[in-house]
Amino acid sequence: MTQMTALDTLVPGPLSLAGHRLGTPQQAGALTMVPISGPAHRGYVPPRTGLKLTRVAGYGQVELSNRADSGVAIVPLHIGYIQDRAQNHALCRSAFLAPGQTVRFDDACCVQQSQGGLLSERDQWFFVLPLELRARALDLRGVTGYSKLWDDIAALNARHGLPRRGHLEQILSRKRAVLTQFQSRLEPQPAQLGALFFVSGRFAGLEIAPDPRYFAEMWTALVCFAYGVAAWHAEPAPPGPGTAPFDLAPRDGTPYQGTPYQGAGLAGLRAALDRDRSVRLTEIGGWLADAPTGPVELREEERYLDVRLSTVTAPHLAGQIVTDGDRTVYASLFAR
Amino acid sequence: MDTPTLLAHLHHHDTALSLPRGACLRWDDADLHRAAHTGDPEGYALLGLAPGVRPWQRARVLLQILAASQAGLDDRARAVQARVARVLTLGLPPAHVITVLLALRRLRANHKHTTRTALRFVLEHPAADALIAARRPALRDCFEHALGAATARGCAGRIAGGDTASDYLQRRLLRFLTDPAAAPARVQALYDAGKAAAATPGGDHTAVGEPVLPVDTARRRPATITATNRGDIAATLVHLYRGGPSEDLYAALGRYVGAAAAAFPRFTGTVALVLDASASMRGYGDREWAALSQAAALRMVLSQVCARLEVIETGGDERAPRGATDLATGVLDALGAGPDLVAVVSDGYENVFPGDLARVVASLPGAGVTTPVVFCHALFTSSDDLTLRRPAPSLPQRGFWHQDDFAELLPWMFGHCEAGAPWLRAALHDRLDALDRQADTLTARIAA
Numbered sequence: 150m151t152q153m154t155a156l157d158t159l160v161p162g163p164l165s166l167a168g169h170r171l172g173t174p175q176q177a178g179a180l181t182m183v184p185i186s187g188p189a190h191r192g193y194v195p196p197r198t199g200l201k202l203t204r205v206a207g208y209g210q211v212e213l214s215n216r217a218d219s220g221v222a223i224v225p226l227h228i229g230y231i232q233d234r235a236q237n238h239a240l241c242r243s244a245f246l247a248p249g250q251t252v253r254f255d256d257a258c259c260v261q262q263s264q265g266g267l268l269s270e271r272d273q274w275f276f277v278l279p280l281e282l283r284a285r286a287l288d289l290r291g292v293t294g295y296s297k298l299w300d301d302i303a304a305l306n307a308r309h310g311l312p313r314r315g316h317l318e319q320i321l322s323r324k325r326a327v328l329t330q331f332q333s334r335l336e337p338q339p340a341q342l343g344a345l346f347f348v349s350g351r352f353a354g355l356e357i358a359p360d361p362r363y364f365a366e367m368w369t370a371l372v373c374f375a376y377g378v379a380a381w382h383a384e385p386a387p388p389g390p391g392t393a394p395f396d397l398a399p400r401d402g403t404p405y406q407g408t409p410y411q412g413a414g415l416a417g418l419r420a421a422l423d424r425d426r427s428v429r430l431t432e433i434g435g436w437l438a439d440a441p442t443g444p445v446e447l448r449e450e451e452r453y454l455d456v457r458l459s460t461v462t463a464p465h466l467a468g469q470i471v472t473d474g475d476r477t478v479y480a481s482l483f484a485r
Numbered sequence: 486m487d488t489p490t491l492l493a494h495l496h497h498h499d500t501a502l503s504l505p506r507g508a509c510l511r512w513d514d515a516d517l518h519r520a521a522h523t524g525d526p527e528g529y530a531l532l533g534l535a536p537g538v539r540p541w542q543r544a545r546v547l548l549q550i551l552a553a554s555q556a557g558l559d560d561r562a563r564a565v566q567a568r569v570a571r572v573l574t575l576g577l578p579p580a581h582v583i584t585v586l587l588a589l590r591r592l593r594a595n596h597k598h599t600t601r602t603a604l605r606f607v608l609e610h611p612a613a614d615a616l617i618a619a620r621r622p623a624l625r626d627c628f629e630h631a632l633g634a635a636t637a638r639g640c641a642g643r644i645a646g647g648d649t650a651s652d653y654l655q656r657r658l659l660r661f662l663t664d665p666a667a668a669p670a671r672v673q674a675l676y677d678a679g680k681a682a683a684a685t686p687g688g689d690h691t692a693v694g695e696p697v698l699p700v701d702t703a704r705r706r707p708a709t710i711t712a713t714n715r716g717d718i719a720a721t722l723v724h725l726y727r728g729g730p731s732e733d734l735y736a737a738l739g740r741y742v743g744a745a746a747a748a749f750p751r752f753t754g755t756v757a758l759v760l761d762a763s764a765s766m767r768g769y770g771d772r773e774w775a776a777l778s779q780a781a782a783l784r785m786v787l788s789q790v791c792a793r794l795e796v797i798e799t800g801g802d803e804r805a806p807r808g809a810t811d812l813a814t815g816v817l818d819a820l821g822a823g824p825d826l827v828a829v830v831s832d833g834y835e836n837v838f839p840g841d842l843a844r845v846v847a848s849l850p851g852a853g854v855t856t857p858v859v860f861c862h863a864l865f866t867s868s869d870d871l872t873l874r875r876p877a878p879s880l881p882q883r884g885f886w887h888q889d890d891f892a893e894l895l896p897w898m899f900g901h902c903e904a905g906a907p908w909l910r911a912a913l914h915d916r917l918d919a920l921d922r923q924a925d926t927l928t929a930r931i932a933a
Contacts, residue, residue, distance in 0.1 A: 175809050175836035178873075330873055333765035333834050336800070339807050369769075409848035418845060418852050419817050429838060 164461075164482075165475050169343065169357070174433050177334030180380030181350070181433060182372065185343030185357065190478045193359035194222035194248075197366040202230045202273055203251060209295030211238045211257040215246035221453050222246040223359065225367060226469045226481040227278035227286055227375070229260055229317075237261040237318060239278050239298075242290035242460075243469045243481070245453040256291050258298040262315035276321055277367075277375035277481075280353055281305050284485040287460070287467050309382055320378055331377040332369045341365075343480075345437065346376040349383045352440035355468075357480040375483075440484070441465035488528075488909065489857075489881060489901045491521050492535060495546075496897075499539040502548065502584050510588045518549045526553070527562045528906075530569040531913035534920065536701055537893040543700070544581040547573040551585065551602055552594040565917070567598060572920045574606045575927065576700035579616055579693055582606055583623050590630035601661045603631035607675070608668045611697045611927055617674045619693045625675045632657060641676045644669045663928075698924055704889055710866045712775040716888020717741040718782035723774045726804070742782075745888060746789035749895055750911040754826070754904030755793040757819035758784055761831035763800030763810040766863065775886075776863040777806055780830045782888055783861065790895070795822040810834055812876060813841035820849075820856055825904035827858040833874025843877040857901040861885060861894060 169187030176182075194200065194217040204212040211230075215222040224246060229239030238257040246252055260278075278286055285301045299315025307313040309320060321328070342364045343357035353376055358364035410421035445463035452458070456473045461482060468482035494517060503511040512518075522529045532538070533546030550566045558566070574582050586603050589595075607628050610616060617624055629637040640658045648654055649669045658672075659665040674680045713720040718741045725734050766777040781803050788794045799815040801807035812835050819827045835842055846858060860882035862871065867886060875882070881901060885894050896912055899905030 173809065173837060176838050177834075177836055178839075326870070330834075332769070333832065334873060335836055336764035336807075336809050336834070338809065339801075409851050410844060412848065412852050414852055415817055415820055415854065418848055418854075419814075421848070422813060422817070422841065422845060425844075426838065426841075 164470055164472075164477050164480060166357075166477055169477075171345070172338055172341070174430065175335050177331060178380055178384035179349045180331065180335065180372075180376060180384075181347040181436075182335045183345040183347075183433065183437075184338045184341045185345065186338070186340050187342060187357075188476070189342060189360035190473065190476070191360060192220045193363060193478065194220040194246075195360075195363040195366040196222070196225050196228065196275065200224065200246070202232070202275075205232075205236055205238060206253055208236065208259055209238070209257050209293060209297075210253060210255050211240065212251055212253045213244075213246060214251040215248055217248050219248050221248070221456070223363075223458075223471055223479050225277060225370070227283055228370070229276050229278060230273050231276065231318070231321065232273045238295075239276075239286065239317075241286045241292075242450070243458055243471070243479075245451050245456070245458060247453065255293055256289070257295070258286065258289065259295040260298065260302060260315070260317035262296070262299050262302075275370055276373075277370040279305065279317075279320070279374060279378035280348070280376055280483055281308075281379060282317075283375070283483045284467050287462075287469075290460075309378075321374060324378075324381070327381055328373045328377045329369070331372045331380070335372055337365060337368050344371070346371075347433070347436050348376065348379045350436050352436060352484050353379065354483040355480060356482075357477055359471075359478050488532070488906065491517070491529075491532060492538075492897065492900050493881070495532065495535065495538040495542040497539070499541050501541050502544055502581075502588060504584065504587055504591060510591045512545065512548070512588070514545065518545050519553075522549045522553055526550070526558060527565045528910060530566050531910060531917060533569060533573065534700060534913055534916050535893075535896050535909075536916075537897075540577055540581055543573055543577055544585050547577065547582070548585045548588055551589055551596075551599045552592050554596060555598055563598070567601075568917055568921055570598070570602045571605070572698065572700065572917065572924055574602060574610070575698035575924050576696050576920065578696055579610065579612065579620075583620055583627065586627040586630070587623060590626060595630070600631045603627050604658070604661045605663065607631070608671045609662060609664055609928070612693055613667075613671055614674070615693050617671060621675060621678065628672070628675055641672050644672050645676070698920065698927055700920060702889075702892075704887075706867075710886075712772060712778065715775065715779055715886060716782065718745060718785060718888055719775075719778040722778040722781055726774045726778065738785075742785045742789060745782075745786050745891065748892070749786075749790045750908055750915065752791045752899060752905065752908045754791070754902065754908075755795065755822070755824040756787060756791045756898075757795040757797060757822045757824035757827045758787065759812060759815035759819050759827065759829040759831070760784060760796055760798045760803065761800060761810055761812065761815075761829075761863070762798045762802050762806040763834070764807050765810070765832055765834045766800070767806040768865075772865050775865050776832050777803065779886060779888070780863045783830060783885070783891065783894070786891060787895075793824075795819065795824060797822075809837045811837040811841075813845040816842065816845055816858060820854060820858075824856060826898065826902040827856055828861055828898055829858065829880070830861045830863055831876070832863050833871060833876055835876035839876065843879065846877050846880055857881075859883070859898055859901050861898070 169185050172184035174181055174183045194215055199215060199217040200222050201214050201216055203214045206212055224244040226243040227239060231237050237260050239260050240254055240257050282301055286298060289297050302315045302317050303313045306319050311319045340361050342361045345355055346353040356371055358367055410418055412418040412421040443463055443465055445461050448460045450458045450460055456471055458471050460469050461467060466482050467485050471479035500513060530550050533543050547570060550570055555563050589599055607624050636657050640654055662668055707714045712723045721734050721738045768775055797815050797818045799811050812829055812831060816827060858880055860880040862882055862884040864884045864886040883894060883897050896909055899908045
């Protein structure tokens with residue numbers, strides 16, 4: 150597609166995305182992902198291989214370690230951990246962790262109302278809080294109280310037709326088979342280090358990672374959980390039974406209902422397909438252009454050498470960014 | 486005969502034939518079978534042996550070839566009908582065959598080939614004694630229909646009187662059989678419950694429900710399916726993809742592909758394979774490389790079976806799957822190669838853009854493109870949830886997850902194109918020969 154200029158209006162001022170480019174969009178149901186490539190910033194520890202949840206010190210208290218020998222770890226905004234038979238927590242903010250450093254987050258939120266246990270070092274996987282919870286979670290950064298997100302989680306569950314409980318696992322684990330399909334329904338591009346997400350044609354989020362490896366490690370958490378939950382809720386129920394037989398009946402399912410392309414021969418069809426795709430790319434470009442814009446408020450939260458972690462707030466979006474001088478290293482911004 | 490339609494019907498329509506008391510035979514797809522048989526009796530009979538055909542469809546094929554006259558058929562076609570009938574009487578559950586023979590009685594079908602097949606089933610089936618003990622009235626009806634009631638009872642009376650090889654028996658009964666020596670005792674058992682019970686002193690009738698000749702090889706599904714227990718080719722590829730020692734693995738790969746391809750005749754046409762090599766085909770976690778390795782295994786076997794195979798990769802490539810899935814452009818590129826058949830091999834996740842493949846496929850007829858397109862679904866197991874993985878539901882589609890699936894997949898694929906007709910016939914002739922040899926072994930073992 151085109152040089153990313155529209156984002157300059159989406160996030161004016163603090164977020165320089167010079168050199169970042171948009172790729173060809175992909176769609177899966179209600180979720181549209183526009184890949185972003187651009188300059189990689191080496192030396193940042195990626196979350197899966199370098200960052201570990203070492204301990205849940207107490208309810209609402211989570212310890213993370215940067216186990217890498219070198220490189221600062223940027224804790225992804227709103228990362229949460231699922232551990233078998235332990236209290237699951239999510240963080241309300243991002244942070245820097247120096248090599249070998251362990252940091253305790255006292256403002257974490259418990260996302261599992263009825264599960265006891267404070268185990269450590271068990272098998273774990275991480276997620277990013279669903280879009281619907283992110284603005285509230287960001288507002289609650291610095292606020293202690295492990296149950297502070299339960300009401301919002303309960304409301305989210307209720308909206309998804311699940312029991313009204315402060316138990317995010319109802320969505321993350323019970324619907325995991327559906328949600329994790331997003332990591333295959335959408336596919337990361339080589340050298341991709343960021344993405345724009347749209348749900349039902351509306352801007353949902355912008356994610357930029359320091360480098361492609363960091364982004365690849367975030368892929369599942371972002372596409373399946375941060376944005377997949379909202380997309381799953383938005384998309385219509387798929388046709389047909391939940392499980393298809395191995396020996397697929399021919400011509401089963403819902404036949405294509407649209408209008409066939411009008412084109413003579415293969416060349417005609419190819420031209421018609423190209424024209425149609427061009428229209429759709431323009432439409433997606435329009436979604437970005439239509440995203441609410443306006444001034445944002447920037448508040449610096451942390452420093453590590455020359456890099457800065459700041460919180461972005463505005464009526465139309467929020468999130469956190471990491472900058473190194475005028476270069477954007479990390480961004481996790483979402484519509485509100 | 487529209488082979489894809491008929492084959493799909495044989496694969497999927499599995500309702501039983503039934504004979505309600507006092508009513509007509511219930512054969513819901515009789516017209517289809519009659520038309521197919523009329524159009525190409527030999528091809529029709531052979532198609533009944535295609536891998537994966539449902540047992541009740543095989544029973545219908547048996548019924549059709551036994552009910553129809555062979556007038557006008559040449560010796561070769563008659564021989565094929567007879568051999569297929571023999572294989573099916575051994576390869577179907579005996580209860581299915583009995584239903585077919587009783588249906589022939591209702592239809593009053595009484596040809597020489599009908600008589601021969603019925604008598605051989607009743608009197609020479611490897612489990613004949615147990616069958617007679619278990620289903621004596623029904624088999625006696627079959628026997629009397631085959632010979633005519635008066636003749637059958639005449640033969641039975643003579644046998645009861647000690648006759649075993651008179652001219653009467655020879656002309657009316659024994660000449661239809663391959664093992665006349667065994668017949669008298671079984672005819673007596675048909676008319677004497679005591680003798681029937683004595684022929685199976687243990688009363689063990691457990692074998693009478695099962696076919697004695699496995700037409701389709703029974704497959705045992707592993708308790709846990711992994712990336713490497715899905716056939717030798719895919720397993721070897723997975724180790725190569727993971728970076729295993731390449732020299733030994735490549736040598737083994739060549740052997741495995743050669744052996745797998747040798748099971749099929751040569752396809753003289755051109756296949757264009759749209760191979761999804763996107764990121765999702767690589768998979769992740771325990772399933773990493775599973776789908777791609779099996780898709781690559783299919784590509785490798787096809788490359789040896791087909792005279793010309795054009796491969797159009799979408800996303801990345803076989804060794805480095807990456808990026809998005811654009812199946813619509815892949816199909817247009819494939820059609821540009823002028824193939825006899827386009828086969829899309831994909832996990833079914835289409836994201837550039839969803840619906841494009843379906844729309845392009847729907848547009849082909851209007852654009853004057855008649856080349857058949859089929860969708861081969863790369864699965865992890867046979868129970869994959871495909872709800873979100875059907876990019877073009879109107880396309881003929883079939884799943885595969887194991888190398889053994891190729892035995893059904895290739896006939897299904899080639900059956901969709903005109904150039905595949907001779908291939909399919911040759912493959913089914915090979916299959917008939919193999920089954921016939923197994924049947925010879927079976928009957929020789931029983932006789933011994």
